[in-house]
Amino acid sequence: MNKQLSGISALSSISTQYRKFSKGQYIEHTQFNEFLDFFEDQDRLSRVMLQGVGIVCGLKPNLTYANKLLSSIQLSQGAALTTDGDLLTLNTTSEVSKDLYVSDLKTINIESKNYTHFKAYDNFKVGYPAFYENNGRGEQVELWELATAQEAHSDFQPIRNLSNIEEKYLLLYLENYEKEVKPCKGVDCDNHGVQQIRNLKVLVTTTKGIANILGDDFLPMPDPVDGTIPPKIKDLIQPHPLFIEDVLRPDKQERVIVDHLIVNNGVEKKISSADLKDLYITALEKNNYGEFVFEKINKISEIIGGQGVNHAMFKNVLQQCLDQQFGFQYAYDVVKDLMETYSEIIKLLPKSFTKDFPDLSSFPKHIMLGKLASGILLDSFRHQFYNSPVLDDQKAAQRVKVLVNRFVLQTQNFRYSTSFEEAAKIKIIPSQKLNPLSNKAIPFYYQSTKDLLKTWNFDKTGNRSYQDNLGYGIDFFSPNTQISDDPLHFNIDKNSFYNIEGHQGMLYEEAFQQIKEIKDKQQLGFDVMVLSLGELVDNKDLFKAYFNDYVAEHSGLEHKRGVERGGTFIMVYETIGRDARVIADFSLPYICCTPKIDIKLSLPGTVICAEADHLPFTVIPVNGEVKAVVDTVLNGGVEMFNGKYFFNPQKVDKSLHDKEITFTVNGKPTNCSIKVISEPKVNIVAASVVYPDGNSGEVTVNFTVSGQNFTDYNYSWDFWDNGGWVTLKPNARGFVSYTFHNLIPTRIPTIRVQVDGGGCSQDIAISDWYEAQVQLSLPKEKDVICSESALTPFEVSPADGEVKAVVNTSLNGGVEMLNGKYFFNPKKVDKSLHGQVIHFTVNGQSTNCSIKVITQPAVTVVVKSVDYPSGSSNETVIHFKVSQQIGQDFMNYDYSWNFGDYGNQSPVNPDSDGNVICKLYNVNPKNIPVIKVMVSNGDCNQTISLSNWYDPPSVPTVVINSIKFPKGNCCEDIPSAVLAEVEGDKNVSASQGSFTLQGKGSGALNLDYSWFQTYSDNGKTLVLDVSNEEIVKVTGLYTGSYEFQFMVIDADTGVFDAKTVKVNISR
Template sequence: MVTLKLNEITTQYRSFVADQVLTAKQLNTIIDYFEDQNRLTRVCLSGVGIVHGLDIQTDGEKTVVVSQGCGVTTDGDLIKYEGATFTRFKLFEDTEAGYSKFEDIGNILELYPEKEGKDAKAAELSKLSNLSEKVVVLYLENYEKEETPCTSTDCDTQGKEQIAKIRILLFNKVDVDLMTASDDVFSDNDTMETYLNLPQVAVKRAILSPTNTRTHLELMGNFVKAINNEPSPLSKLRIGISSLYKDFNGLLDIKDAIGKFKKINDQLNIIYTFSGKEFPLDIQYRYDLLKDLADTYEEIKRLLFDLRISACPTEESFPKHLLLGELDKDPETLYYQYRHSFYPSPIIPHSDERIKEIRCLIERIYLMVHEYDVENEDQIKITPSKIAMNPVSNRAIPYYYETTRQLIKKWSYDKYIKQEAGRNLGYQSQELSAADEIQNPLDYCLNKNDFFRIEGHLGKDYATALRTIDAIKKQKGLAFDVKVLSVDETMDDINIEDYKCHFEDLNTILLAFLKEQECLYHEIASFFSGFSIAEPGRNNYYNHVKELSKVKESATSGNTGEIFVSGTRVTDPAIGTIKGITAAKGGVNFSGVTNFRTITAVEDGLHTNEDDLGFIIKDVFTKNSDREACAITTKIEDRIKEIEVINNASAEIKAIAITHPYEILSFTRATSKLIPTEIADINKTRLDNFGLAVKELCKRTDTYQRALNTVLYKPEATYQRRGFESRVELLLNQLHVNCCAAEKIKVLMDDIEKRKGEILIQKTLSKFIEQHPGLEHTAGVQPGGTFVMVYLGKTRDITVGRPTGLSVEAVPIREEQILARVEAPTTSRTSATSRTSRVIKESTGIISATRVTAATTRNPVLGLELLQPERGILGEGLFTGPTSFKFSENTVIGDFSLPYLCCSDCVPINFMVPAQRVSLRLPEAFVCFKEEMPPLLFEVIPNDGIVEAVTENGLNGGVRLNEDDRFVFDPSLVSEELYGKEISFTVNGQFTDAKIVVFKKPEFDFLSSEPRYSRDGKIAVVNFTTQGDELPEGVTYLWDFGDNTIPTNRNDENPRHEYFLPVNATNTVTVFLTVSNGRCSETIDHNIELIAEPQPVNCEEQVKINLKDGQTVLQSIEKLSSKLKEAVLDPTLQQYGEITKNPDPFISGQRNNEFTNRFMPILDVTVEHIKKRMQDPEDKDFPILTTIYRLQVQLIYNILACQTKGNLKEVQAVLDFIERNLQEFRKDPENLDIDPDKKLHAFLKALSEKKDINPALKDRIIKLISILEAKK
């Protein structure tokens, strides 16, 4: 019967001596030993399976060819086969070897070459009907042939013959399946078919076009489609990851594979499940996460290809056979289903490393999914990285991962195995290396980096984000451009102040028009206010202005006041040259021009002597400045009625020289207040109001003219001319001509609307894409490229028609519709019936996205038909229900990049970055408040802006005016309820980016106990106690005990400290305590005098004191994991407790025979845990373990300190163990210091100076001291 050689491995044999009689057993043992070692070398150090050749071919009918080759079985048999062509077959019966793998398998056929087959009377293969369905197996028939027993004439036996014969067999596939069921090596590595069935995961691009980027819903919908539309990369990725965890686990041996995949699948459901009504703000980063996962998955696939490994294979897998393959393999297929490949040992290069790297990448997939977390970070960062064609491992860690230590370790396998994981780059750099080139990578050479990740801007105001990125770019000298574009913006949102370069010429025309109006209104006021109230019918100033009556007669013949440009001066036929307005290259120079907010020409032109009508008018204007013209007219009329001389005047005189003049002046003043004085002030409401005012003024002008004509030109009139009548006629004619003033402003408004439409087209994302196709979201930009941020415009609700409940929100307006709007006749527009409040809310991370599904509707505000919404951005019926956007206007909602620099058509800062209307800055982000702290000066734009703190419930936010009437932040005024909370501010009611937090500095002190000295006066123990009024939770403590030590308890609230005297020449130390609340810290110090006189004490008493002190230190240890407490601390405390309870037998040496059993276990466990942590400076348990280890060593040497005689044989093993491990601790320079506070060194030094110490023990101590003092 076949015997597996490696079932029982011979591990020893005897060597021979002279004249020894050898037995068969001794000789066989030697053979077995070396044969087993030879077999183990092949199996464990090289590998098993087919090494080379043994390929099979068949014509399907008559022949089977097996080529030359070799292989190794799992029993260590090295098989070399010369190859043969087989034409015959015969039923095979394994009667000799009885190979267990063939049990219960019938109809096994053996192949024969032609000659041997004939001799064996084997049948021709052509008679085998199902040859192509068979599997070829190479079988090593291995068994012992029984020796021939002795006869009466011959007893020349040669021992048992070892038969090893190669046979080529044919099996049915079902029988091979039965054999491989117990073949662990084949089953674990039989992954080729599974590998070929792994899905290809290709993530679609979010391809942007002018038609799918008009609104933020369409824009974000592109990424949702790339994630979800069939063929869905997300679905394929789930299948692929599932296969990695389940089908390849036999090969990869992933811990908790099923549980981890379930967690991954659950988390993917959370990340990628959102309805058509809700798009997350971070949809681009979720898309990036999908690409990261897909890239990592493809990286794993590349490493998995043809990966096979066998570490210590079980000998029962294929101990005496090799599968050569099935005969019906498709010629187009490269791989067999039933064939043993070569399964190398882990010692063979690359196989084991590939396994480890794959495990690392699979763990990274798990960590990436679980650490995906997009938070509203305060800081905007630019991090050097590599372009996406590089493996994820070589890129910087994106900011949308939490970036824990676990992810950092698994991010790059190459860095991990080199212990350089902390040298990855990433946004979250807290857990990365503290090296400056990692924390500030932009300060160092960027030759190895060809990409900049730009992160932290999502959800921020785009102007703030742009300024920050631009500042970093300039500060660090980075070669890329930055642009901002909008979506969902409407023409009503274009603020002319933000785009002055587009309206400078119109502003010049408006200023000329204003000067004309000012001149006219001043003349009206100056003349009509000069009528006398003491002598009705007389104008007190007519003679002074008589010459001015010769003003351009053309005004009476229909002068329209047209404005034109002559040369380089802006002129008006009616008013001549306007001083101070000159044309300049590239624009208009406004130097010397007053930018009027309101026209005061009427008030300025009034005559106000007591005899003047203007005296009463001025007084009424002043006292009723907020009243309308009709009410002011009534007030003036009431005052006039009180004047007797006017009451007695004729009706004609009263009407011509009193009543009509003050009516004209009242309505002229009202009209002047409504004239738009800046281009930015021109809007429909302002224009309508101005038009109504002009209309009312013109009515009064017509009435005045009719009354004057009646008294001057009717035959029956008895009115006697006073001389001023022609002047009145001239001024009334000019007012009549000016009745078209509102139409002039309408012309300007039409041009403004047209230009605003052009600006809207140019600043929107969809229009930009027309000029610059190929925008891609890369979460950054290449050097020499353009980084484009997209922000949300100022969308509004518009209610259309009767209140049917249907609303349209941010319906996109195409270019042709904008042009239609601005080119449509002004008179054809209708006013809005109603307008709801804005639907922009504070950013909460979700956009609710629904479109109306009604037919086209006319918008009464725009005067054009709204677009009929598509049936769905992502698919039919996907968007239903009400819509609400939950992002504040100007919020950055995405970013893209171009691989080249591009620029705008206007001055970039004006065109791309609207000037901030208000701005507020503070020199500090937080303050640590203490008494008599000076206030912080606000930097306010505009200079006259009103600064207010945003607080609740009447709390004081600390804003006040200083002696120079400038706003300052005074921390002493801040209500205590606001301590530790962020305080924000407004300027003129508008929110700003300025924020500050006030922290109260900790108020505390500490006390120190009287020093307690050791008997020999060399150690002083002091207890410290912190005192503070209501110190908040979470404060941290840092002690400096003044003796240049770094003890493990330096962060305790109330520590205990040992001083080894003398500490310095005066034995006086200054102890510092720093208390911090995370932002603010305060330090106080006290001097402590340490003076001790040695007290006589015998050795035994001092040891007992030392043992008690050590026990006290151990009992004070709290911050230790429960596992280490149970394994290390508790056993050490137990030894201290037993020995201090009855110390004399130990100190005298009576129980030295217990040293090995008593101390070796706890020393061994402690050393083991210390070694695990020797190179991890972040491990919090390591310093505590070093303290416990020191106290263990001190316990042992304290016990031996008083044993002045005798040898140390009974304790030698323990002392050797201490010395050996101390040397090992100090050997590697990468190891942490085993004696960080130098207390072990001080203890040994003091003990070595003891006069009556055992010389052998002293030698040991000096050796330990030299180990501690030696350089690593």
């Protein structure tokens, strides 16, 4: 089935299969469109389902005013995804199409667009339902289209005329519809097709218009014709709890401060349980039993689709709890718990924009950009980015839903009655003091249903370990035997708090004994006191005190539903009839006022090294709390493992080293003390080694010792690693020297040093201090080499040594490695080093190997002209022309001329213009020598061969005895016309390694050629393999601009012509 644009949303119906085409198959347009539809649908679904929808980034408006009038609306570049999978970004036209039926090319490489004009917008081409009232069947809402100065036409008006800016809202809209490009007539249907128009519009609407686009909750009216109820047009994604007013305002339950009873009424006034209860009732009534968080939770639940809570019913349950003689504190506790749950929720809300399966009809072709003149950071009329669960590592949205559900279950599962407490037994459950409620033990006043357990801690439920939550009514199973056990039997080092539950309403003597028994059996770090609301006469019980006196002395009492580690748990009882029962409990963050018990503390020693292992304390009482008497910001080394205290010197702050550290047990001083000695921490290195010279077998090693207070220590040295220790102390600068005799290079010992100080020692081993002596040489002990000589191998010892030239790092010293061996390549040596002695190192050590590179002469010599013998003369005069390459001076060289059988002429040097004249006698035309010119600078030579230079005028075969010319006539010698031609200018890359220059000469039979470099912008001279040929090869390339001249010379007449070639060499 051929899928066409269906309505507005491309994802309203999707293709789930396509066909593969067979060879030679005739393809119908429906088959091909089905193929395109399938992959377009998959692309759109991938964005929506695997990435998300909404504004990804940018697309923020900025209003600019001139003379208090709006002059432009700047919209920053950004990206957004519609629920139909359209990726929207701002764009401008980059290339106008030359074909009427092909769209223009756009660019998104822009920072923003400035909209300066607007006009009323009519959506008649599309009929986008969200823009029409009455669920898409009424009139279009007010819309205006924005345009830049370049886009605006005559029907646009300046943006300053846009009124009531404060009530305008910005939209990004993809105007998407089909357009028949050209009807198919005859046999030519190449341009036939349905064009998919996609115009990105920036629109402005009103408050009424944006409300219509968001949609309402009312059911749409039936169609008046067929009676069907159309789909509801509503943005189901945009509503988010974060947009609820004051939703992020944390609401904390007011503290109940017991000390106010004494401060306000005096210590003499007797306090009753009713007075205590009134404190909690007053605190709860100030926020109407947490009504604020109930309202916010209901609004959040309405948006995310959760269950609501009934505050009136919950308040009634709390008031019933408050009517009882004891247990009233739990009514306060549950409200406090609910507020902690709400705090966890609002911390996650800003990150909870995950949509598991976004509603595809929410904003298929538009994106809300917010209120035009909004000054708030979080605009409910601006789409956020609602990411896929794939991108939600923290699962924030799921956590919010679970926490909201937990809030509901907390209100439903709270239960407390006097009968329930009377039937309970006391339990102490390890919990946390400061962590979120999710990480604390579940209080016993909740009915621990399976649903509550699953919502209590999101991470445990995600790991399928929700049954591992601790709580009063939850069975704890041993992780080893899977048998029901007590959590206090296992490691509780990470638990900073103990929930103590089941004691309220009990006889205080029973409650005290049970709690003390559990505490002593499990060696828990807290103490217990009981307080009587009635005055005590002749009280000798040190665990008991009068409430008024105790509170007056310890004003920090607070109900915590337990006690923190190292604190005091306090039960308050009142005599009701004949029974004295617990009616409330409090705690102090410190141990206070229990009977005097012998305090003892000891360690195995009084001095210990800083890096030693930990030592166990012997503590009496066994459950006593050990602390170091040091500054609170310093670590005194006290640690607890598996309920026992240890002293760990490695954790002691360095500022406490070499000082006596004392300790307390339960806050009381003891005679136990210890001193941590700083261990030596010095650094010893072999700074230099003096190797044997000549036949000497002595090796001297100079050491450098460094470190704090290094002169205070004693040093023992085992230089030969044979147990023979020698005492040597460094001088004030840390220098120590030792000389080895008859040291065998193949058996180098590890030098060991023992540093002692104050009973603590440091062992140091020094290895790899000896480096075998290196050697380096070049064949035949060369000390001078020409710049164009071939590669010369190095002889290196050790064989794997690294050879380097001692030259500036920016210069090339000529060292190369080929096939794992080092060579010296004089051709690579930088010209600035020519004439200087280059030294070399092996493995960074100096060697005696050196060499000097002499610049190879590179001149051009051509035969300019020849004066042949005439008459009775036997003298042949040869005129030579010498020229040079950039960087050389031909005047600095000596020239030797070898004329074969006609002898040598040396030295015959050119004049300043490069002219040389040589004379030969009795030249036999049948024995013409090849002229060899040797150019020398004393160390390096250049040999140039010149042939075909001899071409005398033809001898006439007819003898004319006499000739007469008419008077007035004369004859002139007309030299031949010589022409030099070259190929065009070149652009080459240095990575090619070489290039060729090609010239051509014409106009005479006997031509000589000459190529030479005339210019460079970097001072570099390139290498020509020959200079007297039409085609030459150029090597030794450097980046830069160069010029070369090609000269063609008529060897008979000396007439010449020259052309120049420009070459640009890049990287």
